[in-house]
Amino acid sequence: MHISFSRRPWRAASALVLAAAALVVPAAGAAPASAQDVTTITSNLSYEDSNKTGPIKFSKVEVWRFAPRTFGIWTWANERTVFTDDKGRINTSFPFVKDAIFALRVFATNSAAQVWPNDFLHAQPFWAEPGHGSQPVHLTSTRPNTQLTFNWHFADDWTPQHFNIAETIRLGRDYAAANRGDSDPLPRADVQPTSVTGSYYNPVNSTVVINSGNAFTDFAILHEYTHFLQDKIGSFPWLPAAHDGCITEDVFHNPVNTADHSWMEAFADWFPHAVSRAFRGEHLEGNVNAAGEGTFDEARLEKGNCGPLPASVTGDEVELFLAASLWDLTDDDTNVEPWDRFAARDRSIFQIFDKELDAAAGVGNPTIMTFRKAWNDRGLGSSLDTVLHADHVL
Ligand SMILES: [Zn+2]
Structure with a gap:
């Protein structure tokens, strides 16, 4: 009882902020997720080499998530940094949050090299999101214990x-x-x-x-x-x-x-x-x-x-x-x-x-x-x- 009472003013405040920012709000009345419910993120990532399809091996991947944070405000943040395996795969799970949106940043960074973007004034090493440049793949977690799959073959003129x-x-x-x-x-x-x-x-x-x-x-x-x-x-x-x-x-x-x-x-x-x-x-x-x-x-x-x-x-x-x-x-x-x-x-x-x-x-x-x-x-x-x-x- 004490907990729900103390949270009440915070929720009101965050609702105002959310309305102003026109951000995505999870549907009201959803069944509370169980503590064991998860969302699993997987990938199969490759690039177009001049003579073959190359798996993006042992590379750094940031898993970003749009989810409620301080005061219940929904924002994007890098939730976890993982590395692909020798087939370009990742497999990592997060506690289920209804309607959370996931995105990947795939870096050309491994334990041997960190590649910077070609010819750009850049503050960050090179990374790309799966998907066509202007339409990156963002996947929404709508049901608990489901898998969101980011499979992508980078085949454009610049990324590979x-x-x-x-x-x-x-x-x-x-x-x-x-x-x-x-x-x-x-x-x-x-x-x-x-x-x-x-x-x-x-x-x-x-x-x-x-x-x-x-x-x-x-x-x-x-x-x-x-x-x-x-x-x-x-x-x-x-x-x-x-x-x-x-x-x-x-x-x-x-x-x-x-x-x-x-x-x-x-x-x-x-x-x-x-x-x-x-x-x-x-x-x-x-x-x-x-x-x-x-x-x-x-x-x-x-x-x-x-x-x-x-x-x-x-x-x-x-x-x-x-x-x-x-x-x-x-x-x-x-x-x-x-x-x-x-x-x-x-x-x-x-x-x-x-x-x-x-x-x-x-x-x-x-x-x-x-x-x-x-x-x-x-x-x-x-x-x-x-x-x-x-x-x-x-
Ligand atoms: Zn030389």
Whole structure:
């Protein structure tokens, strides 16, 4: 009795506010919900990738609800943050509130990457609601113990790129996590898709920048994410330069190849292929776009040809030679190239990158020679030099 008496003035006040705001009011006289009554929210969320339907895996989803709150006033609020499973599904239940309305905000955020909206002045990471842009799916809970299902395939021209970038980087992070050489923290990467600049890694604000033309070029995304890995768990000598894999040029088109720049880029050329090889079923795709961004395709890595080079350029300064060597240690074609006795040594490569070539190890800017020393110190096989000779590094 005491409770109902004390509530009476509040209810009157909230009714006034509701009338003024013209908000939805639940039907009067509804049977009181039992304490066990629930509304269950489920989803099956995917995006249109360039060659397949991609589930939005392990991604952050906010479940918003329009329901009565303080003083009985109905407002929207984020009720719960959940993560999709490996099929893009969520399943979460709330105490039943008659006529409560639910909405989802699906973020391109997972434990590896947080993607920001392409080219927008934004205060929040990218998110989208299921439904066509102007008509998001909002579902009303009218009866207790029912399920509201938010199934949606994002297939418009703009939304899917964010999900593809997040998922591609997640695979890169998973590969890295499975092949660590030490335990310095690997944070989540912020990613900015944009049509304004090319793809690059910005070490000042730790942001992976992806040109819109590369948003479905998984190898280009992973190349730039490699620079993030170099910065966070390896060594990233910030050496921006124009490079085509063979010649690195200054603004006057003079060759300025260096051994540390070639190592930095060669490792970033190799890493996407190591990830792709480890996750064959994921069908990572895309190598270089028309602007020459991205990373070399497997055939170019395999051959490693550069044609004539200036006399001043030595083999350890040629990005493509180094990338070809790392790939020879990784690929499985020991029968095709008789001098290549190595296969599946990518784990050793990544561990050396992470540990011996870590900036914290005090080696300065790493080169293929720093890598070679670590390889030999680990006793991983002196025939590494055979590979380095065959690929013109030595
Ligand atoms: Zn690069």
